[in-house]
Amino acid sequence: xxxxxxIIASFLLQMFLPWWVIIIISFATCGLIGKTxxxxxxxxxxxxxxxxxxxALYQSFPNHNVLATRVAEMLGVKxxxxxxxxxxxxxxxxxxxxxxxxxxxxxxxxxxxxxx
Amino acid sequence: xxxxxxxxxxxIPILLxxxxxxxxxxxxxxxKFLNPFTGFWQNAExxxxxxxxKIVLKGANEQIDILFDDRMIPHVFAKNDHDVYYAQGYxxxxxxxxxxxxxxxxxxxxxxxxxxxxxxxxxxxxxxxGMLYGAENSLAGMMENPKSKEMVLAYTAGINDxxxxxxxxxxxxxxxxxxxxxxxxxPIKCALLLKQMSAVLAMGSDEFYMTNILKKFGPEITKDLFxxxxxxxxxxxxxxxxxxxxxxxxxPTPTGYTxxxxxxxxxxxxxxxxxxxxxxxxxxxxxxxxPILANDPHxxxxxxxxxxxxxxxxxGLNSYGVSLxxxxxxxxxxxxxxxxxxxxxxxxxxxxxQIKFQDDTHQAYWYNxxxxxxxxxxxxxxxxxxxxxxxxxxxTHQGPVVYLQKPNYGKAKNVPIGNALRWIAHEKSNxxxxxxxxxxxxxxxxxxxxxTYFTAPAQNFVFASVANDIAITPNGQFPLxxxxxxxxxxxxxxxxxxxxxxxxAAQNPTVKNPPRNFVSSANQSSTDKTYPYxxxxxxxxxxxxxxxxxxxxxxxxxxxxxxxxxxxDSYSIVAQNLLPHVLPLIDASQLNATQKEALNITTKWNKxxxxxxxxxxxxxxxxxxxxxxxxxxxFTIADIPMRYPSRDxxxxxxxxxxxxxxxxxxxTSRTETLKDLVNESFKFACDSLERKYGSIGKNWYWxxxxxxxxxxxxxxxxxxxxxxxxxxxxxxxxxxxxxxxxSWRMVIELGKTPKGHxxxxxxxxxxxxxxxxxxxxxxxxxxxxxxxxxxxxxxxxSGKIISHYKISKK
Numbered sequence: 001x002x003x004x005x006x007i008i009a010s011f012l013l014q015m016f017l018p019w020w021v022i023i024i025i026s027f028a029t030c031g032l033i034g035k036t037x038x039x040x041x042x043x044x045x046x047x048x049x050x051x052x053x054x055x056a057l058y059q060s061f062p063n064h065n066v067l068a069t070r071v072a073e074m075l076g077v078k079x080x081x082x083x084x085x086x087x088x089x090x091x092x093x094x095x096x097x098x099x100x101x102x103x104x105x106x107x108x109x110x111x112x113x114x115x116x
Numbered sequence: 117x118x119x120x121x122x123x124x125x126x127x128i129p130i131l132l133x134x135x136x137x138x139x140x141x142x143x144x145x146x147x148k149f150l151n152p153f154t155g156f157w158q159n160a161e162x163x164x165x166x167x168x169x170k171i172v173l174k175g176a177n178e179q180i181d182i183l184f185d186d187r188m189i190p191h192v193f194a195k196n197d198h199d200v201y202y203a204q205g206y207x208x209x210x211x212x213x214x215x216x217x218x219x220x221x222x223x224x225x226x227x228x229x230x231x232x233x234x235x236x237x238x239x240x241x242x243x244x245x246g247m248l249y250g251a252e253n254s255l256a257g258m259m260e261n262p263k264s265k266e267m268v269l270a271y272t273a274g275i276n277d278x279x280x281x282x283x284x285x286x287x288x289x290x291x292x293x294x295x296x297x298x299x300x301x302x303p304i305k306c307a308l309l310l311k312q313m314s315a316v317l318a319m320g321s322d323e324f325y326m327t328n329i330l331k332k333f334g335p336e337i338t339k340d341l342f343x344x345x346x347x348x349x350x351x352x353x354x355x356x357x358x359x360x361x362x363x364x365x366x367x368p369t370p371t372g373y374t375x376x377x378x379x380x381x382x383x384x385x386x387x388x389x390x391x392x393x394x395x396x397x398x399x400x401x402x403x404x405x406x407p408i409l410a411n412d413p414h415x416x417x418x419x420x421x422x423x424x425x426x427x428x429x430x431x432g433l434n435s436y437g438v439s440l441x442x443x444x445x446x447x448x449x450x451x452x453x454x455x456x457x458x459x460x461x462x463x464x465x466x467x468x469x470q471i472k473f474q475d476d477t478h479q480a481y482w483y484n485x486x487x488x489x490x491x492x493x494x495x496x497x498x499x500x501x502x503x504x505x506x507x508x509x510x511x512t513h514q515g516p517v518v519y520l521q522k523p524n525y526g527k528a529k530n531v532p533i534g535n536a537l538r539w540i541a542h543e544k545s546n547x548x549x550x551x552x553x554x555x556x557x558x559x560x561x562x563x564x565x566x567x568t569y570f571t572a573p574a575q576n577f578v579f580a581s582v583a584n585d586i587a588i589t590p591n592g593q594f595p596l597x598x599x600x601x602x603x604x605x606x607x608x609x610x611x612x613x614x615x616x617x618x619x620x621a622a623q624n625p626t627v628k629n630p631p632r633n634f635v636s637s638a639n640q641s642s643t644d645k646t647y648p649y650x651x652x653x654x655x656x657x658x659x660x661x662x663x664x665x666x667x668x669x670x671x672x673x674x675x676x677x678x679x680x681x682x683x684x685d686s687y688s689i690v691a692q693n694l695l696p697h698v699l700p701l702i703d704a705s706q707l708n709a710t711q712k713e714a715l716n717i718t719t720k721w722n723k724x725x726x727x728x729x730x731x732x733x734x735x736x737x738x739x740x741x742x743x744x745x746x747x748x749x750x751f752t753i754a755d756i757p758m759r760y761p762s763r764d765x766x767x768x769x770x771x772x773x774x775x776x777x778x779x780x781x782x783x784t785s786r787t788e789t790l791k792d793l794v795n796e797s798f799k800f801a802c803d804s805l806e807r808k809y810g811s812i813g814k815n816w817y818w819x820x821x822x823x824x825x826x827x828x829x830x831x832x833x834x835x836x837x838x839x840x841x842x843x844x845x846x847x848x849x850x851x852x853x854x855x856x857x858x859s860w861r862m863v864i865e866l867g868k869t870p871k872g873h874x875x876x877x878x879x880x881x882x883x884x885x886x887x888x889x890x891x892x893x894x895x896x897x898x899x900x901x902x903x904x905x906x907x908x909x910x911x912x913x914s915g916k917i918i919s920h921y922k923i924s925k926k
Binding site: 055090 | 118119121122124125126128129132133136137146147148150151152153154155156157158159160161162163164284289832833834835884885887
């Protein structure tokens with residue numbers, strides 16, 4: 001569920017909002033419906049990694065990966081799909097960490113209410 | 117406890133968002149750059165081009181059609197002058213926005229604004245050389261004329277309407293990398309771009325070196341080794357051309373100008389490398405009976421390409437050629453009736469004046485036996501990440517005092533301290549009108565009229581018309597000087613050292629339809645010694661000009677291929693002049709196996725700098741080393757920067773004075789002869805090549821040694837070209853060095869319908885993610901030309917159109 005919400009919301013909102021909207025989406029989604037810490041990390045991670053890989057390939061294939069290859073050379077990694085890997089990994093990791101933070105934020109808030 | 121945890125859970129995402137959205141040092145903002153929705157992936161352009169597009173723009177007065185051919189070259193069809201330049205601005209920005217922005221920022225000394233404090237010395241240098249000051253003066257000139265004013269304002273509006281249409285996702289790639297946003301274009305940027313051309317082509321000066329040489333060796337030797345006219349020359353205006361005007365009186369040479377003192381100063385030495393060629397042959401020499409014109413301006417090559425091809429069509433105007441991104445109009449090109457092109461004139465239009473200040477406040481300086489007040493100009497430099505800096509520049513009546521203290525900047529080490537700069541690029545001017553008139557020109561009279569508007573950087577304007585006129589004019593605003601004024605640093609206190617007026621534009625050297633049936637230029641001396649005015653004491657060496665003139669003289673029934681082949685000619689007149697005098701001096705018995713092999717190859721060499729020539733590699737290094745061996749002992753002294761005598765003088769010495777004292781190395785006890793130096797330098801060249809490229813063979817090929825490539829404008833790795841294995845060399849017609857060479861090759865066959873051919877090393881698009889970024893580079897490297905599609909109307913079907921933009925107000 002988290003996966004679906006994050007991937008759909010991120011796809012739609014990134015059409016007109018900056019990339020960091022994925023942080024808010026992951027945080028809020030897991031803060032509301034994240035069942036466990038594990039789910040709250042891995043589902044946003046996979047959602048963003050997949051969404052960004054898909055979007056990058058959608059842009060890059062009709063370009064025959066010319067630009068990605070140039071950027072790879074600029075970054076000193078040689079192969080274009082390493083740039084793709086880095087993109088997906090950092091994006092996914094950011095979403096995962098923020099999902100995890102969202103889940104634990106809820107836990108902390110509920111915890112403090114109970115305590116109070 | 118839990119509150120702390122909750123807080124941490126909020127802080128981490130915020131920190132992540134900040135860290136991955138911010139530029140640290142030279143690292144671009146990581147996810148802002150990498151994310152595929154607004155980052156660099158969005159700049160990957162599809163190989164499929166959208167065929168038709170309707171655009172509504174309030175800036176357009178009437179409907180504009182922009183048709184893109186299969187190399188993405190725009191053909192603009194507008195119904196009035198405003199719309200044609202408006203569309204030129206729009207479409208140029210669409211393809212080249214970052215390049216235009218970056219080049220004009222660089223010119224204006226505004227790089228720190230984008231990259232931070234590390235560029236501060238670059239910016240100070242630009243400001244202190246008076247780039248902004250000159251651009252402001254030029255802008256005033258452009259705005260005075262209603263036509264150029266309309267051009268600039270319409271062009272500016274077109275660029276801005278494109279900028280305003282941009283979203284974050286489709287910002288040019290380099291903005292994402294350097295993390296800044298385009299600002300609105302302003303008319304001063306058009307002026308700055310033209311100033312930058314002056315900075316590239318007319319900023320060199322040798323006066324400090326020459327002054328030191330004069331002080332060290334005295335006037336006799338200086339005159340002998342640095343003569344005012346070359347030993348071998350083939351001037352642009354053919355020898356014997358009569359001057360049909362009464363010259364103005366030449367200002368008198370001040371007495372004792374050689375005796376003045378100079379401070380600890382250095383100036384940027386002119387570097388041979390800019391090696392442009394142009395020529396036009398009359399119908400007498402062509403197969404078609406109509407003239408053919410050719411031009412290949414040479415510059416430091418970059419991607420995005422320096423030039424932008426475009427066709428402009430409006431009532432009274434139908435012109436095709438190359439424009440500079442950032443300036444309206446076509447700089448080099450043709451229309452139905454005429455064709456024109458340019459090469460640089462090495463005129464002495466930059467002088468330094470030694471200034472004697474009253475005291476350390478620099479409020480007054482000694483001039484004409486009195487203290488004269490200076491003025492101050494405050495340059496406000498914005499710096500990313502820190503406070504603005506206000507740099508104060510002192511101005512005398514000559515111009516800016518570039519430096520009062522030695523700056524910590526490589527390029528500026530070459531600028532004299534405490535000297536005022538008088539430079540043609542500071543003058544009020546309106547070069548755009550030259551191109552306005554050339555683009556619409558119909559005949560020789562229109563060409564002559566157009567040239568009167570041109571100030572700087574002075575160019576050899578070549579011309580041909582369908583009426584079978586050909587002409588060439590070394591043209592620009594030339595100061596009226598006494599002979600050799602500015603060969604050495606000038607005393608700023610003497611009014612006789614000031615520029616005392618101008619050579620009248622009509623008296624600039626020119627020739628129309630000479631008996632030899634062709635005109636040509638390759639940056640060499642403008643005239644023979646009979647021209648009454650002083651333009652400079654030294655121009656680019658004559659070899660390319662000689663070769664072009666030799667070949668054009670012999671040419672009959674010329675067509676586009678004969679012109680193209682001449683542009684690609686890599687025959688070395690230097691080798692022709694030098695080899696017969698140095699090869700016999702080699703003592704083969706003293707050579708090792710590799711050296712013997714190299715000698716054998718060099719002896720048999722056809723003297724062409726072909727890509728696969730081994731002899732070319734040997735000769736190039738050998739000649740360089742020989743020059744060094746002759747002059748370095750006398751002309752390289754710590755703290756007294758000097759330059760070597762010219763190649764022309766060196767060859768004269770070798771040919772005519774083989775026993776000259778200059779061949780002795782004064783740093784050794786024995787007395788060396790020319791023969792010793794020739795043998796040593798030959799062995800040195802072979803040994804160096806062997807060390808670097810292994811045993812003699814394919815790795816010694818000239819193309820591999822030369823390593824030609826086209827780098828990105830900001831030198832971003834991966835965004836430049838690969839190494840191109842091609843021939844050509846400095847001092848040959850195809851003057852290609854590592855990264856300097858023909859930035860545009862063009863051949864125009866005039867006739868009932870003109871036929872244009874051209875290519876540049878790059879492409880129309882400035883986007884490294886576009887298939888049109890470097891699609892022409894291989895054709896350029898192979899020495900081929902494209903047929904240019906000169907459309908007769910918006911519905912012309914004779915070429916291939918892949919996309920059509922319709923721009924209208926509603």
